[in-house]
Amino acid sequence: MTKRPIRWHIAVFLAPAVLVYTAIMIIPLFGTLNLALYGEEGFRGLRNFRTLLGDPLWSDAFWNALGNNVWFFVIHMLVQNPIGILLAALLSSPRLRLAAVYRTAIFVPTILSFVIVGFVWKLILSPLWGIAPSMLDAVGLRGLFAPWLGQEGSALTTLALISVWQFVGIPMMLIYAALLSIPDEVLEAAEMDGITGWSRFWKVQLPLILPAIGIISILTFVGNFNAFDLIYVSQGALAGPDFATDILGTFLYRTFFGFQLQLGDPHMGAAIATAMFLIILVGVCLYLFGIQTRLRRYQF
Amino acid sequence: QEPVTLTIESWRNDDLAIWNDVIIPAFEAQHPDINVEFAPTAPAEYNAALNSKLQAGSAGDIITCRPFDASLELFNNGQLADLSDLPAMANFSDVAKSAWQTDDASATFCVPMASVIHGFIYNRTAFEELGLEEPTTVDEFFAVLDAIQEDGTYIPMAMGTNDQWEAATMGYQNIGPNYWKGEEGRQALISGTQKLTDPQWVQPYEQLARWKDYLGDGFEAQTYPDSQNLFTLGRAAIFPAGSWEISVFTPQIAGAFEMGAFPPPVPAEGDTCYISDHTDIGIGMNAATPNPEAARTFLDWVGSPEFANLYGNALPGFFPLSNAEVTLEDPLAQEFISWRDECESTIRSTYAILSRGTPNLENETWNASANVIRGTETPADAAARLQQGLDSWYTPAQQ
Amino acid sequence: MGALDLRGVAKSFGKTPVIKGVDLSVADGEFVVFVGPSGCGKSTLLRMIAGLEDVTTGTVFLDGQDVTNLAPAKRGIAMVFQTYALYPHLTVRDNMGLALKQAGVSRAEIARDVGRASAMLALDPYLDRRPVELSGGQRQRVAIGRAIVRTPRLFLFDEPLSNLDAALRVATRIEIARLHRELGATMIYVTHDQVEAMTLADRIVVLRAGEVEQVGRPMDLYNDPANTFVAGFIGSPRMNFLKGAALGEQADTLGIRPEHLAIARGPGPIPGTVSHVEKLGGETLVYVRTEPHGLLTVRLFGEHDFAVDEAVGLSPDGARAFRFDAAGRRLR
Amino acid sequence: MGALDLRGVAKSFGKTPVIKGVDLSVADGEFVVFVGPSGCGKSTLLRMIAGLEDVTTGTVFLDGQDVTNLAPAKRGIAMVFQTYALYPHLTVRDNMGLALKQAGVSRAEIARDVGRASAMLALDPYLDRRPVELSGGQRQRVAIGRAIVRTPRLFLFDEPLSNLDAALRVATRIEIARLHRELGATMIYVTHDQVEAMTLADRIVVLRAGEVEQVGRPMDLYNDPANTFVAGFIGSPRMNFLKGAALGEQADTLGIRPEHLAIARGPGPIPGTVSHVEKLGGETLVYVRTEPHGLLTVRLFGEHDFAVDEAVGLSPDGARAFRFDAAGRRLR
Amino acid sequence: MAARSRPGRSIAAHAILLTYTLIALFPVWIILINSVKSRRAIFGAPLALPTPETWDLVGYTTVLENGDFFGYFLNSLIVTVVSLALVLLFGAMAAFALSEYRFRGNTLMGLYLALGIMIPIRLGTVAILQMMVSAGLVNTLTALILVYTAQGLPLAVFILSEFMRNVSDDLKNAGRMDGLSEYAIFFRLVLPLVRPAMATVAVFTMIPIWNDLWFPLILAPSEETKTITLGSQVFIGQFVTNWNAVLAALSLAILPVLVLYLIFSRQLIRGITAGAVK
Numbered sequence A: 001m002t003k004r005p006i007r008w009h010i011a012v013f014l015a016p017a018v019l020v021y022t023a024i025m026i027i028p029l030f031g032t033l034n035l036a037l038y039g040e041e042g043f044r045g046l047r048n049f050r051t052l053l054g055d056p057l058w059s060d061a062f063w064n065a066l067g068n069n070v071w072f073f074v075i076h077m078l079v080q081n082p083i084g085i086l087l088a089a090l091l092s093s094p095r096l097r098l099a100a101v102y103r104t105a106i107f108v109p110t111i112l113s114f115v116i117v118g119f120v121w122k123l124i125l126s127p128l129w130g131i132a133p134s135m136l137d138a139v140g141l142r143g144l145f146a147p148w149l150g151q152e153g154s155a156l157t158t159l160a161l162i163s164v165w166q167f168v169g170i171p172m173m174l175i176y177a178a179l180l181s182i183p184d185e186v187l188e189a190a191e192m193d194g195i196t197g198w199s200r201f202w203k204v205q206l207p208l209i210l211p212a213i214g215i216i217s218i219l220t221f222v223g224n225f226n227a228f229d230l231i232y233v234s235q236g237a238l239a240g241p242d243f244a245t246d247i248l249g250t251f252l253y254r255t256f257f258g259f260q261l262q263l264g265d266p267h268m269g270a271a272i273a274t275a276m277f278l279i280i281l282v283g284v285c286l287y288l289f290g291i292q293t294r295l296r297r298y299q300f
Numbered sequence B: 001q002e003p004v005t006l007t008i009e010s011w012r013n014d015d016l017a018i019w020n021d022v023i024i025p026a027f028e029a030q031h032p033d034i035n036v037e038f039a040p041t042a043p044a045e046y047n048a049a050l051n052s053k054l055q056a057g058s059a060g061d062i063i064t065c066r067p068f069d070a071s072l073e074l075f076n077n078g079q080l081a082d083l084s085d086l087p088a089m090a091n092f093s094d095v096a097k098s099a100w101q102t103d104d105a106s107a108t109f110c111v112p113m114a115s116v117i118h119g120f121i122y123n124r125t126a127f128e129e130l131g132l133e134e135p136t137t138v139d140e141f142f143a144v145l146d147a148i149q150e151d152g153t154y155i156p157m158a159m160g161t162n163d164q165w166e167a168a169t170m171g172y173q174n175i176g177p178n179y180w181k182g183e184e185g186r187q188a189l190i191s192g193t194q195k196l197t198d199p200q201w202v203q204p205y206e207q208l209a210r211w212k213d214y215l216g217d218g219f220e221a222q223t224y225p226d227s228q229n230l231f232t233l234g235r236a237a238i239f240p241a242g243s244w245e246i247s248v249f250t251p252q253i254a255g256a257f258e259m260g261a262f263p264p265p266v267p268a269e270g271d272t273c274y275i276s277d278h279t280d281i282g283i284g285m286n287a288a289t290p291n292p293e294a295a296r297t298f299l300d301w302v303g304s305p306e307f308a309n310l311y312g313n314a315l316p317g318f319f320p321l322s323n324a325e326v327t328l329e330d331p332l333a334q335e336f337i338s339w340r341d342e343c344e345s346t347i348r349s350t351y352a353i354l355s356r357g358t359p360n361l362e363n364e365t366w367n368a369s370a371n372v373i374r375g376t377e378t379p380a381d382a383a384a385r386l387q388q389g390l391d392s393w394y395t396p397a398q399q
Numbered sequence C, D: 001m002g003a004l005d006l007r008g009v010a011k012s013f014g015k016t017p018v019i020k021g022v023d024l025s026v027a028d029g030e031f032v033v034f035v036g037p038s039g040c041g042k043s044t045l046l047r048m049i050a051g052l053e054d055v056t057t058g059t060v061f062l063d064g065q066d067v068t069n070l071a072p073a074k075r076g077i078a079m080v081f082q083t084y085a086l087y088p089h090l091t092v093r094d095n096m097g098l099a100l101k102q103a104g105v106s107r108a109e110i111a112r113d114v115g116r117a118s119a120m121l122a123l124d125p126y127l128d129r130r131p132v133e134l135s136g137g138q139r140q141r142v143a144i145g146r147a148i149v150r151t152p153r154l155f156l157f158d159e160p161l162s163n164l165d166a167a168l169r170v171a172t173r174i175e176i177a178r179l180h181r182e183l184g185a186t187m188i189y190v191t192h193d194q195v196e197a198m199t200l201a202d203r204i205v206v207l208r209a210g211e212v213e214q215v216g217r218p219m220d221l222y223n224d225p226a227n228t229f230v231a232g233f234i235g236s237p238r239m240n241f242l243k244g245a246a247l248g249e250q251a252d253t254l255g256i257r258p259e260h261l262a263i264a265r266g267p268g269p270i271p272g273t274v275s276h277v278e279k280l281g282g283e284t285l286v287y288v289r290t291e292p293h294g295l296l297t298v299r300l301f302g303e304h305d306f307a308v309d310e311a312v313g314l315s316p317d318g319a320r321a322f323r324f325d326a327a328g329r330r331l332r
Numbered sequence E: 001m002a003a004r005s006r007p008g009r010s011i012a013a014h015a016i017l018l019t020y021t022l023i024a025l026f027p028v029w030i031i032l033i034n035s036v037k038s039r040r041a042i043f044g045a046p047l048a049l050p051t052p053e054t055w056d057l058v059g060y061t062t063v064l065e066n067g068d069f070f071g072y073f074l075n076s077l078i079v080t081v082v083s084l085a086l087v088l089l090f091g092a093m094a095a096f097a098l099s100e101y102r103f104r105g106n107t108l109m110g111l112y113l114a115l116g117i118m119i120p121i122r123l124g125t126v127a128i129l130q131m132m133v134s135a136g137l138v139n140t141l142t143a144l145i146l147v148y149t150a151q152g153l154p155l156a157v158f159i160l161s162e163f164m165r166n167v168s169d170d171l172k173n174a175g176r177m178d179g180l181s182e183y184a185i186f187f188r189l190v191l192p193l194v195r196p197a198m199a200t201v202a203v204f205t206m207i208p209i210w211n212d213l214w215f216p217l218i219l220a221p222s223e224e225t226k227t228i229t230l231g232s233q234v235f236i237g238q239f240v241t242n243w244n245a246v247l248a249a250l251s252l253a254i255l256p257v258l259v260l261y262l263i264f265s266r267q268l269i270r271g272i273t274a275g276a277v278k
Ligand SMILES: Nc1ncnc2c1ncn2[C@@H]1O[C@H](COP(=O)(O)OP(=O)(O)OP(=O)(O)O)[C@@H](O)[C@H]1O
Pocket: C126, C132, C133, C134, C135, C136, C137, C138, C163, D013, D016, D018, D036, D037, D038, D039, D040, D041, D042, D043, D044, D045, D082
């Protein structure tokens, strides 16, 4: 038997990505994470982590940020992704008029920069300038209005919803792309079988796009645990009120780069980053090894 | 000889036009061999961006200095050059220089540029309309607020807690020095003879807690720009301010109403008044600059009375720190600076030394001030928490 | 019930007309077979009946009701797609059972019906496989199974047996015929297989380039084709077309089926040379080159030996010849 | 030297053995047809030859060279997939021309070769369409065209004509035969069509459940099948299997082809009643229910009328009967 | 496809989509109308349409007068388009290797390439900047392109490899039978067939690049290499933000991304693999 020849093309396909990525992301990033093992005075082993998790000064902030982050993620999973899937499912109905218009319109917020998003939502939700209050007034719900962004109970949820508003386009587009790859004739067969509308979605389309849903879940997870900008531009690095909107990203930023009079602490910052990285890594590995390998894929 | 180009790192986007139109031409006229380029960064990104660039060696020649520890750290890292021997340093008082010196004052690494003074700006037209006078004591102050509240035309005071720093800087640091007696209290805190839980440190919080009722509807979500807009649109009567607002408000109000200013009211009639006259901007030299000569030439000029005049008048509300006599043209700026004569000056209590550790006293103060105003934390609790945080890393004896 | 009426239905893809005005009535319970050359529009017509393809003009009636704009799902039609269109994510069992499940049929009934279909199609060993794990013929059988587990009023079959082996094809054909008898459902069936067309059809519809050429009972079409196209299309091997003039006939063209052309060694009425011999076991096809008729096919029962290039004489059975005019129309 | 040699090749999908050790030598330039029931492994074997499917055990030789682990692209084989596998984003022209383009053939030559193939397959009007705009038969022809524009040393055809109408099928079959003659290339062809198998093959390989049952020339298989399976599989309609004992024969089973069973009205050696009559035009199939042989098929040339339930007598042509033992093996 | 649009259901679909479109566009609408109003009018009545009294293009004029706005535009465009092209090319290649071939370490390689989305790349700033300084790439667009390429790759590989698994093996095998090399199979068959996924990745990659502030600030802050986002930051001051100008600048900055989005979204087409197999 002849030996299988070495498949050089695999290396060729991987090389450019691996090289650029390793040189410009992995080396700098892991060089930075490495700082977590050091302090001003030199090598500290895992003591930075002990401080992070053991010293109430740090650990309270850490757990607060982690808890907020989990909530932030939960909202995205419960609101953003279902809406995104719903919109994609509707948009993908064959022969829907104006589909491209809707799709573009719904995607527009995703294009906006955080500066604008932060500004406009603060403007809308501001108790002062009257957009939200007067709109609620118009439907007789003025009483419901509260300065949501300023209250500890509602600020995080409000921001999460703003983020959902901004990013719903992402799951929508991914799912839409996945739905497009389902052959029309399979849908036609379903149609002949009397399977239309939602049952078509549940019984035919959804099982076929499960991998894409897996992807948006994991992207949401990763994205949320790395989120930073929206909170930073709308609530500042101190993620007010009273750290109610502090998530790991803002906590990390404050620590790593410093803020106002607080000098950056690259070592503790790197420790937080490492902790975040590990949390995300565990999530991603659970997905990659626990779920992704079990997902069936169908070729069209 | 090739003209050298000096690049200035700054967080003052706001001043871009002033530098390009007024200051740089004035300098270049005298030094044709030196080009100066003002390259500001958005303030929120400044520290992080500057630190990264300094570390990697791509920062500009001239560095605009934040006061106290941020710059001290750069100096200690060898990233800011020692400017103690710069001739223009003689033009500055020790107090002015203290923000950019080592703790033992042996080295000065930035030329002081400007300070900002806190106080209250008010809508004079509204006051006249309601027949109100500038308050001088706390009781008068609240009487005025009550009167405005009663009338209902205006929101008594424009302040929100969303951005937190507004509450700390324009609230706590504004009214506080009257309670802790300025420098006396600040030094005592540093030396450990006073605690944040002492009455003089808690009382400002107690006053802040009373402000809540006079702030606009939904002040919890009100941001600093919202407050500014409330005031400049004429919807609020009083704005707890920093002097920098002068150059912001004047063009925005554009004559729609008259502004006035009063210093923080004193607790009791006849008390000495204290103002926060905070050293805020300095300017130094990147130790790694390839053009140290030109940079020093430039910095020396920045220390000159000529610069002080140019700058102080171009940016009313940023008061030159130079000993030189500066005549300010803006009436409101004059009003603010006149308080230097009536009251004792001090700097913000948290800036020097006390914000070196974690938790950071300044950041904690933001949080506490906002919490106290919102009523989610009592003044005593807030003070206790701050002191506890400070104790966790700061031992005055070390000083 | 399952009567179907097509009134002037036409279909264009863009500017290309594909179905050019078809009128057709199918009685309730009838078995109609569509035949026609590849690309003539059989599948398109089927899809129009199903409602999967817009009707450009014309009307489709089901049981007298205008369904032209009715959704496919509402028409109560089962269809076997030429491309199978199986659900890739479902097992064979679920592929067949999905429609029943959707209709709210009980589990037990689904299991029974699916079991019956799978037994009939010899799919029992594969019930738990997914389509990718099946051979071509197995997939095709699943497609059939999916259609027949439902008991709709109208079945559409698009070349359902094309990938099955002869034995299975016969067996399945017989099952479909039985199903037709038992259910009394209307069936419309597209095939390229002469045997299927002849044996299954109540009526055959011969299509050419989007138009109906002739409609009739199988043996009527075979024995009484309206034109050369139908005559040539029905019957395999294809009918021989001889030049009438050369045979002293008035008709322009004389159509003679391969089985009605006698062959003898040596000279004959139509002399020619053997070009090629195909032995199929039970029969033998001899291809004879002649002047001026070109290549003629002779079909012989049993095994026969002819040498290539051997001179032979062919004699047409004049009584069984079909006569056509120059335009290809039958002269009667 | 054999063009293709399979030595004990076997293939399992997971634990299911699908090809169970096939040995086969195909001579250079030979035309070999694989036949076998649906799901017996024909496509799998073809894909193994092509290198698309890993060989679980065994070796594949091409021109004496072990290619078991050679990449498909390097084997110089052209293949028509049962599922077509057209490039959906390319036009018909580009689908057919891609391989040539890849091989660096000049544009003019590509145009010529594609033009020739498309003319032969009657695809000229569709050259600028994409697969989605084609009918089933047209797609299948594109798949054939894609394989034949190249001139490789080995062609693999997986049921290439299954979706074509009779006329086109005959024409294409003849073209493939011509191509085979002209190129002298080796061809392996999978089909369910008896006529194709009988007419095209130099040798037929009969597969059953992943094993080779018999290999031989078409008429040899027809006239000399090794067992009941081959006897039943080759020839359509299927051979009748009669119980030897009931006929006073020693053999367990007597195989008699439908054309070798004479039928007469009234009683006869094997009495029975007509169950069903199929008129196919040129021939008539009569299905007769008998005891104890079950349903027997009689094939008659021409048109005949029998009434259902009519009593008939069948007489087998003993000389042309095949005798098998209880295990189905032929007794000679 | 299904011939008939069922009125009831399609009305419901349109109702939902329209509602969501309004939700999506309302804030954008606010941005647009306010970008052409005077500052007083923005905060005086943010919901009001611009009237002759409040109509004010000061934002736009400020933006266009301030700095080389079109130069910034061009820089943004170059950086975005080139990085995008590289991300798509390299990402698709790597994704193809991961999805098509089974080799040792395949999953680990996939994980390795995904690590990048788990750590904010900002943390690597100093090291990256040092690298660029020593390579002499500071204040060049190349530096930005390199960083964005690296930053975009993990997501691209992640998404594309999933979509590439959907491409029919038979199709690729047909290519192999046609003598196509693995490269040709990738470029000629697989890439065209994952167009919707490529478009999706392109859009996802493009937005953060276009909107990024940090790396332009660090790596290429010079006047010649400034990007539009960085250019717009000039209007965000310490104590006062020129919202007219920011709104105008960022409204203008939406246009090119929107155009790019529209270009890419044309690749989102149905039935791309239709007719391939039966
Ligand atoms: N991926 C798979 N996993 C498991 N079994 C498979 C797989 N692919 C094919 N099989 C089985 O292997 C057997 C042979 O399949 P193959 O496609 O070779 O049959 P075939 O002879 O070509 O049949 P047909 O005439 O129906 O096309 C079938 O029984 C099929 O079910």
